[in-house]
Amino acid sequence: MSTPTIDLEILRTLHRLHRQLSDVRERLDRGPKQIKAAEANAAHRQTLLEQARTDEKAFRVALDQKQLQFKGAEVQVKDLEIKRNTAQSNREYQLLTEQIQATRMANDVLADEILEALDRTEQYKDRIRQAEAELSAAKGKLDKVQTAFCSEEPQLKEKMKQLETELKTAEESLPPEIREPYRRVVRQRGEDALASVENQSCSGCHQKIPLNTYSLILVGQPIFCKTCGRMLYTPEGHVREARKEEE
Numbered sequence: 079m080s081t082p083t084i085d086l087e088i089l090r091t092l093h094r095l096h097r098q099l100s101d102v103r104e105r106l107d108r109g110p111k112q113i114k115a116a117e118a119n120a121a122h123r124q125t126l127l128e129q130a131r132t133d134e135k136a137f138r139v140a141l142d143q144k145q146l147q148f149k150g151a152e153v154q155v156k157d158l159e160i161k162r163n164t165a166q167s168n169r170e171y172q173l174l175t176e177q178i179q180a181t182r183m184a185n186d187v188l189a190d191e192i193l194e195a196l197d198r199t200e201q202y203k204d205r206i207r208q209a210e211a212e213l214s215a216a217k218g219k220l221d222k223v224q225t226a227f228c229s230e231e232p233q234l235k236e237k238m239k240q241l242e243t244e245l246k247t248a249e250e251s252l253p254p255e256i257r258e259p260y261r262r263v264v265r266q267r268g269e270d271a272l273a274s275v276e277n278q279s280c281s282g283c284h285q286k287i288p289l290n291t292y293s294l295i296l297v298g299q300p301i302f303c304k305t306c307g308r309m310l311y312t313p314e315g316h317v318r319e320a321r322k323e324e325e
């Protein structure tokens with residue numbers, strides 16, 4: 079039984095088709111991943127904005143409460159002063175004076191706290207504004223990747239179908255004896271199932287190809303790299319160059 083020979087052009091075409099298919103599949107795969115990541119980011123930004131709003135609200139409620147407490151204490155001081163004006167004894171006067179002083183002191187502390195809190199109001203508002211801007215940017219990014227993939231997906235799917243058909247046709251041109259070992263290496267290596275010979279080396283693993291093996295590749299014998307298993311072929315023009323050297 080003679081060894082089958084292959085038109086080297088078929089191997090070049092097969093490798094090109096495998097690479098193109100793998101590129102298209104990768105892009106089809108990448109789109110949904112980018113969308114998912116953008117969705118997760120937008121959801122995260124939404125949570126941060128809600129948190130900023132909740133914090134600001136809690137802060138405002140606490141501030142309102144302090145201000146109410148402050149006003150209540152001022153009223154209390156006034157009431158105590160009125161009572162003191164009508165004090166029946168020195169002792170009562172003294173007690174009321176102490177009470178007024180204590181209430182005022184407590185209110186001074188409260189006033190400091192209120193002033194400090196008023197200073198922080200802007201910080202809370204800034205945090206909300208920042209979170210709103212970040213959410214808006216995240217939504218914009220999501221919209222962008224969704225739109226891009228929506229317009230790209232049908233073309234990519236069309237391209238994939240076309241490449242698969244071309245690949246099937248090219249595979250059918252392989253001699254029957256080669257198909258099984260070819261399929262095996264495709265299953266194992268995908269787009270790296272084939273490799274061109276560059277500088278008399280396998281371009282996949284850079285192992286040197288012995289001269290007699292190289293001659294066999296040139297005449298179209300099916301050769302798989304002994305080191306990496308890739309199916310070897312020579313790039314266009316190599317046959318002619320080799321023949322020139324023989325002349």
Ligand SMILES: [Zn+2]
Binds near residue numbers: 285306
């Ligand atoms: Zn190799």
